[in-house]
Amino acid sequence: MMSRFSSLWITIVIVLVLTSCVSAEERLNNKFDTLPEVESTLIYEYTDVFSGATGQCHGTFLVRWFGTDLDAETVSKLYSDGFSEKGWIIRPEEVVEIWSIEGDHGLYRTRPSVFVDPTGISQEQGSYRLPDSVFRELPRYRTVYLISMTYSSSSVAKRCFGK
């Protein structure tokens, strides 16, 4: 009787946990919706998990490539101003300009990269490769930029990034 009762509780807990959590990818998509709005066209999107060889710092990242007729300086300013207004910060220990914000369940980090010359963009992007069709499309725009955003759970973020 006790055993059956315990099994029922375990099943209930598992079902509750499985149905109540939000995926990392969904969190990133939701967070992207809160970013500053800039008039541009979404060219390419890529998502994957990231991890160094040691596995200590890991999470999920989402990259979106955009093309626009705006100049690079305007794009950069729109994002910088927008991030500040929405509570994102650049922590002093960052090696490069990465904006961070803490959410309910983890840490989000994002970085806009703006290209003045779209013809100089590398097709190899480290952990992924831009498809040929996307790569050919880049020079059509005056300015190309990408927004990369990572999400790490609170426990990983604390261990990896110190907060």
Added chain:
Amino acid sequence: MSYNMWNYGYGNPVKYTDPTGHSVQDPLTATQWSLAKQEAIRFGIPKELVAGTLAAEIVYDEDFINTIYDVSTAVVGGIADLAFMFRDRTTRNLCYQLLEGFHEYFGLAPWLENKGIGYGSAPGIANMHAGAAVRTEEYINSIYPDQGLMPDLGLDNHPGVRLQTLLTDEGGIRYAAGYLRQYADLRKGTTKDHTNDLSDIDMIIIYTVYRCSIEGCYGDLQGFQTAQVPAADGSPHDFSVFLDLYKKKP
């Protein structure tokens, strides 16, 4: 960062005695040092980059507990099997998050790689991440196809095969060297030998990527390539103490 590389005996006085609090003992055995040197030559990168990275890994990364290997794999495997009874991606990602907790605690989740998520670490000397190992194989085999640099495992093999290789000093160090070579190529934008063209700063940046990946540390490839100055606050970004140690070795 929560680490302090200047802690007494690197925070582990049992493994690394430091009577004066100022000296540094070599964490690598003679065999490991020899393998590090051998693989550095094979992959055309400085020996102190490979040896220093491995040494830092041994000193800093104390999360893997070898004795519970069997227990952890059974637990993680069971959850993964349960998780993948649910076929929609949202639920899978949810299970992946649940497994993060186990990964954090046990430091091992090879089944996720088997399920196509590319996740899970392995406890070799280099503590080479299983997913990172696959990407290293893909990169080295595509860029340097005729040089026989990586173990002949084949990408279709069960992750357990790769894991067994990563568990050995020879396999783990070779994969680590391959991983470092991949980022040396990206860092310098060329596929030539890097033995003589990497500066200390280049090596520290590559070492940082080894620990937390391009996306984790720099946001994207552009961030990685524009990062000229590593953190100067004594964080693990700076492994100059290891560089100094291994530069003095023959």
